[in-house]
Amino acid sequence: MDRLQDSAWQYVAEVLHAEDLPMVAAHALVDGHDSPALRELAGLSRRGDAAEVRELYVQALDELDVHLPDEETAGRRLLVSLAFGLAQGEPSPKDVADRLSMTVAAHTQEETQFLSIAADYSEWIGPDDLPGREHDLQTAAHTLAASTDLAPASSYQVCGVTD
Known part of the structure; x- marks a missing residue:
């Protein structure tokens, strides 16, 4: 792609x-x-x-015969792109949680797990709980990245233009 x-x-x-x-x-x-x-x-x-x-x-x-996907497919691609980016260390866990503002549909167990952990991530997490939550989110990102057939074309590029 x-x-x-x-x-x-x-x-x-x-x-x-x-x-x-x-x-x-x-x-x-x-x-x-x-x-x-x-x-x-x-x-x-x-x-x-x-x-x-x-x-x-x-x-x-x-x-150019490039079709706009439906919202569900776009949401899944967003979810997977964020997981790949996080697995590569590019956005912070907070950035991942902040970028999941639209309704995202999860179809696989790995997508559901990543979405669930990301949705629970909040700026209100206490400092003692933060490392564990970030570790869980990183682990879920790696699991999703390894299991999906929706891999992004290149490295993390959500939110627009990459040079």
């Missing part, structure tokens, strides 16, 4: 915002994708009209 296809689930999962879409389009052009809407989107400012940017993004995906 390439960056443009990854952007589709990130867009549906609401971790990719309108201001990021022109750069996504620019990266897609560099990666060899091309369409009229993609070129137009790549030329827009980050501060452009959000509705216009979103419309061009969806149009570009359509022109």
Whole structure:
């Protein structure tokens, strides 16, 4: 899966915002994708009209035959991407918990375990309990990363554009 296809689930999962879409389009052009809407989107400012940017993004995906996933699939991809990132040490456990703001569906036992531990993680955890909770979340992330067929295209890249 390439960056443009990854952007589709990130867009549906609401971790990719309108201001990021022109750069996504620019990266897609560099990666060899091309369409009229993609070129137009790549030329827009980050501060452009959000509705216009979103419309061009969806149009570009359509022109390139890249389909937006349903919310459930996007949520699962978000969950797995966060687990992979945490397993690689890229976001903090608090960042993982904070980024699970949308409704995420878990289908496997490993997804359910990771989601359950992440959902229980809170800034109100006492200092004595924090190391154990972080260890449990790391363990669940590693287990999920090792068991899933939804592996991200590259390293942790939730929340938009990677260079």
